[in-house]
Amino acid sequence: MNYRHAFHAGNFADVLKHVVLSLCLAHLNKKPKPYRVIDTHAGIGVYDLAGNEATRSPEWKDGIARILEADRPAEVDLVLKPYLDIVRAMNDGKALTAYPGSPEIARRLTRKDDRIHLCELHEADAKTLDKRYALDSRIRVERRDGYAAMEGLVPPKEKRGLVIVDPPFEHRDEMAHMAEAIKDALPKWPTGTYIFWRPLKDLWAAERFDTGLAEWLFDEEYATPENVLRVDLWVRDLEAEGKLAGAGVVVVNPPFTLEADLVTVLPWLCDLLKQEAGAGWRVDGALAEEDFEEDGAEL
Ligand SMILES: C[S@@+](CC[C@H](N)C(=O)[O-])C[C@H]1O[C@@H](n2cnc3c(N)ncnc32)[C@H](O)[C@@H]1O
Structure with a gap:
């Protein structure tokens, strides 16, 4: 387990994932x-x-810092508010x-009767997490x-809620693990919201995961096209060599407002x-379109 998220914290991929997470939690907060x-x-x-890590690799300077x-247009600021309020606080x-x-x-957006279950396999990171949240009885940390x-x-006893799956992609079979996880979980908890993060590095693998998942959901009748949303952002040509060019999330059972919110902020982001050159974004249902468009065209 060599992956250290501190090298990447606050980069463009974190921003997109955390905006989506914040919007999903803000939506859950609409009901008591x-x-x-x-x-x-x-x-x-x-x-x-x-x-040390973030200084050696200041990816956040091209992400959250920007x-x-x-100057954020009012409609963009409104969508980013739950996320930016946390960073500002x-x-x-x-x-x-x-x-x-x-x-x-999650800690900052949840309410007093909501519960948070955190899993972290890395020994030192799990200890850090456990220590950080030891005084919050709503939070359980498991190594x-x-x-x-x-x-x-x-399914959790609350019946409402969200799962976020954000692995480090150190292993080639990570997408297969994610697909297995949802195939096990969704039949048991069909109403939960699931957020899967994945890099856009190996385009073929990402496409196979997205469309495979969407096809399975529709075939098994766990979801209609409105129940799957794929959101991607890439900051340079996806075929370019070198650092991670793009990333995104696949959300199963997204809040009905999520697509419109993301279409509002993604061109600006x-x-x-x-x-x-070659940056772009997309928000779609994974099965609707196959081609990427450049420089912010909506698919
Ligand atoms: C991308 S980071 C998570 C970042 C975090 N979700 C966030 O947005 O702030 C992935 C984390 O998963 C941990 N990890 C790796 N394999 C794991 C596993 N099988 N189960 C739980 N955690 C794992 C790594 O140690 C690392 O801290």
């Missing part, structure tokens, strides 16, 4: 009934952007040094394989976060 958040690959919860510094008007991971976003844990954690 409690819900459960299950984070299968939690990381350490909060990242120090002035720390967003905070930009953590930095309290000072220079940006603290960045929230998915557990911290455990997130996929194995997910099998037992769904893409324009702001692009690093080289």
Whole structure:
């Protein structure tokens, strides 16, 4: 387990994932009934952007930093508000040094009767996480394989809620694990919202995961096309060699408002976060379109 998220915290891929997570949680908050958040690959919860890893690899400067510094149109600001409020609160008007991971976003957006279950397999990271949230009785931290844990954690007793699956993609078969996990979980908890993060590095693998998942959901009648949303952002030509060019999430059972919110912010985000020619974005149902369009065209 060599992956260290601190090198990537706050980069464009984190921004997109965390905006989606914040919007899904804000939507769950619209109803008073409690819900459960299950984070299968939690990381350490909060990242120090002035720390050793983030200083050596300051990817956040081309991600969250650009967003905070930009003039944001009102309609974009409204969609980003749940996410940016957290980042601003953590930095309290000072220079940006603290960045929230998915557990911290969940902690800050959930209410007193909601529950959060965090899994993290890395020994030191699991200890950091456990220590960080020891005083919050709503949060349970387990040092455990997130996929194995997910099998037992769904359905949660609250019946409402969300699972976020955000593995490090150190292994070639990660997408297969994700597909197996949802095939086990969805029949047991068909109404949960599931967020799967995946890189857009191996385009063929990403396409196979997205369309395979969507086809399976429709074939098994767990979902109609409206129940699957794929969101991607790429900051340079996807075929270019070198650093990660693109990433996104596949959301099963998204809030009905998510697609419109993302279509509002993604053209702006893409324009702001692009690093080289060939940047783009898409929001679709995974089966609707196969080709990528360049520079922010809506598919
Ligand atoms: C991409 S990071 C998670 C970032 C976090 N979700 C966030 O958004 O802030 C992936 C994490 O998964 C952990 N990990 C790797 N394999 C795991 C497994 N099988 N089960 C649980 N955690 C795992 C890694 O140690 C790493 O901290």
